[in-house]
Structures are given as C-alpha cells and as structure tokens.
Amino acid sequence: MTDATASTPLKHTPLRDVHVKAGAKMVPFGGWDMPVQYTGIIDEHRTVRGAVGLFDISHMGEFEVRGADALAAVQRLCTNDASTLAIGQVQYAALCYPEGGIVDDLTVYRLAPDHFMLVVNASNIEKDWAWVTSHSEGRAQWANVSDETALLAVQGPKAEALVARLADRDVTGIDYYHFARGKVAGVDGLISRTGYTGEDGFELYVPAGQAERLWSALLEAGRGDGIKPIGLGARDTLRLEMKYALYGNDIDQTTNPLEAGLGWVVKPAKGEFIGRGAVEALRARGVGRKLVGFEMAERAVPRHGYRLLAGGAPVGVVTSGSFGPSVERSIGMGYVASPQTAVGTELAVEIRGALHPARVVKTPFHPSHTKKA
Amino acid sequence: MANVPAELRYTREHEWAKVEGDRARVGITAFAQEQLGDVVFVELPKVGAKVTAMKTFGVVESVKAVSDLFAPVTGEVVEINAELPKKPEVVNTDPYGQGWMLVIRMSNPKEADGLMSAADYEKLTAGAGH
Numbered sequence: 001m002t003d004a005t006a007s008t009p010l011k012h013t014p015l016r017d018v019h020v021k022a023g024a025k026m027v028p029f030g031g032w033d034m035p036v037q038y039t040g041i042i043d044e045h046r047t048v049r050g051a052v053g054l055f056d057i058s059h060m061g062e063f064e065v066r067g068a069d070a071l072a073a074v075q076r077l078c079t080n081d082a083s084t085l086a087i088g089q090v091q092y093a094a095l096c097y098p099e100g101g102i103v104d105d106l107t108v109y110r111l112a113p114d115h116f117m118l119v120v121n122a123s124n125i126e127k128d129w130a131w132v133t134s135h136s137e138g139r140a141q142w143a144n145v146s147d148e149t150a151l152l153a154v155q156g157p158k159a160e161a162l163v164a165r166l167a168d169r170d171v172t173g174i175d176y177y178h179f180a181r182g183k184v185a186g187v188d189g190l191i192s193r194t195g196y197t198g199e200d201g202f203e204l205y206v207p208a209g210q211a212e213r214l215w216s217a218l219l220e221a222g223r224g225d226g227i228k229p230i231g232l233g234a235r236d237t238l239r240l241e242m243k244y245a246l247y248g249n250d251i252d253q254t255t256n257p258l259e260a261g262l263g264w265v266v267k268p269a270k271g272e273f274i275g276r277g278a279v280e281a282l283r284a285r286g287v288g289r290k291l292v293g294f295e296m297a298e299r300a301v302p303r304h305g306y307r308l309l310a311g312g313a314p315v316g317v318v319t320s321g322s323f324g325p326s327v328e329r330s331i332g333m334g335y336v337a338s339p340q341t342a343v344g345t346e347l348a349v350e351i352r353g354a355l356h357p358a359r360v361v362k363t364p365f366h367p368s369h370t371k372k373a
Numbered sequence: 374m375a376n377v378p379a380e381l382r383y384t385r386e387h388e389w390a391k392v393e394g395d396r397a398r399v400g401i402t403a404f405a406q407e408q409l410g411d412v413v414f415v416e417l418p419k420v421g422a423k424v425t426a427m428k429t430f431g432v433v434e435s436v437k438a439v440s441d442l443f444a445p446v447t448g449e450v451v452e453i454n455a456e457l458p459k460k461p462e463v464v465n466t467d468p469y470g471q472g473w474m475l476v477i478r479m480s481n482p483k484e485a486d487g488l489m490s491a492a493d494y495e496k497l498t499a500g501a502g503h
Contacts, residue, residue, distance in 0.1 A: 025410075036437065037410060040410060040411050040465075041410055041411050041435075041436040041437065042411045042436065043411075233410070233436060233437055237436060298458075299413060299414040299458065299461070300414055300416065300434070301413060301414055301434045301439065303439065322436055323411075323413035323414070323434075323436055325436075330413070330414070352416075352432065
C-alpha cells in the first residue's frame with residue numbers, strides 16, 4: 001500500500017512512544033505513525049468482543065465552534081439536524097460538497113447552546129479545517145484543537161464497569177450517543193458513550209499531556225478484566241462487521257450519502273445546507289447503486305477495488321473486505337448497481353482473475369451490542 | 374530473533390524448502406508469518422501443476438494483506454497441505470511443521486543447492502521487520 005504522505009514525516013499521537021515500547025507493529029495511516037497491532041488482529045478483535053480493549057485514536061481531529069451563529073454554521077455544513085441536539089448529546093453526520101459527494105463523515109457534540117465540537121477523520125483534518133472555516137458565516141469562532149486533544153476508546157462488554165470504577169461521577173447513566181464532563185483516573189475530559197466497534201463503551205477526550213497517565217491507569221485497572229491495547233487492524237475488522245463506513249474506503253468525494261446508506265443522517269427538512277439540492281435531486285430520482293454487505297462462500301478475502309459481478313456481468317466494486325473474526329468468514333462491503341442489492345442476491349468477486357461466489361446479506365454482519373437508549 | 378532451522382534452505386522471498394532426495398517440501402518462514410500477521414487464507418496450485426523457481430505458485434492472505442508465494446525450485450507439485458483451507462492459522466503457529474504448503478518434485482534437484490543457507494537467511498532478516 002502506498003501512503004500519499006510518505007514523503008512528509010509521519011505525525012505522532014501523544015502515545016506513539018508508548019506503543020513502540022509495548023512492541024506494537026507501527027504503520028503509516030493517513031499521515032500518522034500508528035499501531036496496527038500488538039498481539040495480533042484476531043486476538044485483539046476477540047478481546048474487544050469478549051472483554052475490553054483500549055484504543056489510542058488521538059489521530060482523530062477535533063474542531064470547536066462557538067458564538068451566536070455557531071449552530072447556524074454547523075447546520076449549514078452538516079447534513080444532520082444539529083438543532084435537535086440537547087447539551088450533552090452527540091450526532092453522526094456528513095459534510096457534503098454542493099454536488100452531493102462526501103467531504104467527510106463526523107460526529108457533532110453539543111457542549112453548550114452556542115458551542116459545538118466536530119470530530120473528523122485523521123486523514124481529513126487539513127481538508128476539513130479549510131472546508132469548515134471557508135464555508136462558515138456570521139459570528140462563529142472556530143478552533144482546531146486536534147493537537148492538544150487526545151482520544152482514547154475503551155470498548156467491550158467490560159468497558160462500562162471499568163470506566164465506572166475509575167470515574168469521579170456516574171457513567172452508567174450516560175446514554176448511547178451522549179456524553180458528560182468528568183474525571184477518569186483523575187484526568188478531566190469528556191466521557192462519551194460512542195465508538196466504532198459495535199460494542200458498548202466510551203470514548204474519552206482528554207488533554208494530550210494527560211494521555212499517557214490515563215492510558216496506563218486504564219490498562220492497570222483493567223488487568224483483571226483481560227484488557228489489552230488494540231491496534232488499527234482490529235479497529236478495522238470490528239467496524240467492518242458492523243458495516244460502519246470508513247472514509248477513503250467506502251465513502252469519499254465520489255459517493256453520496258444516499259447510496260452509502262447514510263440517508264438517515266440527511267435532514268433536508270431542517271433548511272439549507274451544502275449539498276442539500278444535489279441530495280434532494282438524487283432522492284427524487286433514485287440512486288443507481290447502493291452500498292451492500294456481502295459474505296463469501298469461501299475464505300478468499302475480498303479487498304478494496306476488486307470487481308463485483310452478477311450473472312457474469314460487472315455490477316460494482318468492493319470498498320472494504322476482510323476475514324471477520326467474529327463471524328468467522330470473509331465479508332465485504334461494496335457498491336452494487338440496482339437491482340442486484342437485495343439480500344440473498346448471488347454475486348461473485350473477481351480475485352486474482354478468478355470468480356469467487358458471494359451473497360448479499362443482512363447487516364450488521366455481527367449483532368450490535370452498543371448501549372440502547 | 375525469528376526461528377531459522379539450520380537444516381532448511383531459504384529464498385529471499387521468505388519461503389523455506391526441506392530437500393528430501395528429488396523432493397522439496399515448501400512453506401513460509403517464521404519471519405514471514407510474523408510480518409504477515411494472522412493468516413486467514415492460503416491459495417495453492419493443484420497437485421500435478423508445474424511451478425517455476427522464483428515464480429509465484431500461490432498467495433497467502435492475512436487479515437491486512439495479500440502476499441505472493443514464490444517457488445524455491447522448478448518442478449511438479451506432488452502433494453499439497455489439504456488442512457490449510459480449514460486451518461490456515463497453523464501457518465502462524467507452526468510455520469515449519471503443520472504450516473507446510475506443498476511438495477515439489479524437482480526437475481533438477483541440484484537447483485536446491487542455489488538456495489540460501491540458514492546462516493545467510495538469518496543475515497537477510499537481521500534488522501529487518503519492526
């Protein structure tokens with residue numbers, strides 16, 4: 001794999017040296033030197049599904065916007081309706097181009113009535129920063145706090161009890177896609193009931209200088225639970241089993257939210273936003289292809305860019321694929337032309353010149369265990 | 374330091390060959406499996422297929438990556454490891470034993486003399502990897 005930013009020095013999270021010392025295998029990801037695995041992707045994946053895992057995802061970007069027109073700015077940029085957010089609530093959304101393509105997908109946090117935090121993908125921080133600041137209007141002050149913010153994810157069935165033991169406030173009452181301010185292991189930050197694994201758990205936003213202290217405290221306190229540090233490899237297989245989209249793989253400038261199955265975060269009734277006209281036109285006309293989940297009959301692995309066929313004719317392309325450690329088979333996501341998108345449709349993936357049978361299946365591939373509101 | 378058995382011969386592409394008369398049993402090295410990570414699929418030729426030294430004979434897929442497998446020697450495939458489709462993880466747990474991939478009947482058994490010794494292979498991998 002070629003990394004577009006290989007010529008420039010890789011960026012480091014505050015925990016980069018901790019990962020190296022712990023023996024993690026490091027790889028370039030979106031311009032960052034990140035741990036891809038510690039003990040092994042399958043072992044780490046199963047640790048998160050069965051116990052609890054700890055992720056350093058400090059490479060993610062955080063922007064804050066505040067001021068009398070902060071809500072108006074967020075509403076103009078994002079596809080979802082941020083006016084419905086209570087203080088302490090989180091929302092998944094997309095930033096779109098006027099033509100309907102996706103700038104990025106993100107989560108929006110309402111910190112106060114006129115104060116929001118937008119959490120964006122690491123590989124898109126510079127692009128998104130330019131985008132939001134150049135398309136903002138009125139009295140809205142933007143701050144890129146990515147460098148001073150560390151983000152640790154604690155995910156798995158034992159995550160809630162672990163964080164509860166270390167927190168200075170009740171965390172069990174924090175609902176899914178909600179957050180609260182509080183201290184964990186003495187480190188002050190945002191305790192957010194969100195994640196990218198399909199398991200219950202938290203994402204903890206803390207000052208970069210406190211990241212190592214929190215990391216160590218969680219590993220120490222979680223030892224009896226079997227906690228392990230988890231690399232980006234398992235993060236990818238965990239999200240794939242949930243059919244969560246990954247920017248750059250499943251969604252990008254050339255895909256729109258409707259075909260990506262993200263129509264539920266597009267709210268045209270809220271009023272004007274960038275891309276609204278294009279997405280509304282698409283909705284009226286209907287999309288010609290959809291992002292589907294499929295499973296392979298054998299273990300050959302479908303990978304990004306491989307062709308999808310039906311009845312011998314090309315019908316689409318694989319956007320993500322892997323062996324799924326929890327479903328114990330090879331699975332993938334890809335764009336498929338209508339009408340080959342129905343569950344049960346027989347497809348074939350072209351792998352190294354040979355056709356391998358696959359079938360469109362219901363998703364998520366593995367049942368979600370996130371906290372229900 | 375990865376495990377490099379002295380009695381085997383090696384390729385620069387990280388395959389090992391165990392030469393027994395005119396036959397060579399082939400697999401990938403401990404170093405290779407460690408670099409690949411969890412192996413989830415191995416694609417092998419059929420018995421009877423012809424393979425050529427330093428040309429690909431199949432692929433090994435880990436969760437993250439797909440890598441070509443290179444034949445250490447030229448000849449005919451006379452045996453393949455039928456357990457690998459069901460238990461590809463043995464390539465990780467026992468790369469020189471249960472993780473073997475195929476047996477080649479060599480067209481020219483002297484060809485194996487040109488493969489790397491364990492000492493040379495150790496030099497190749499020393500300092501490589503992470």
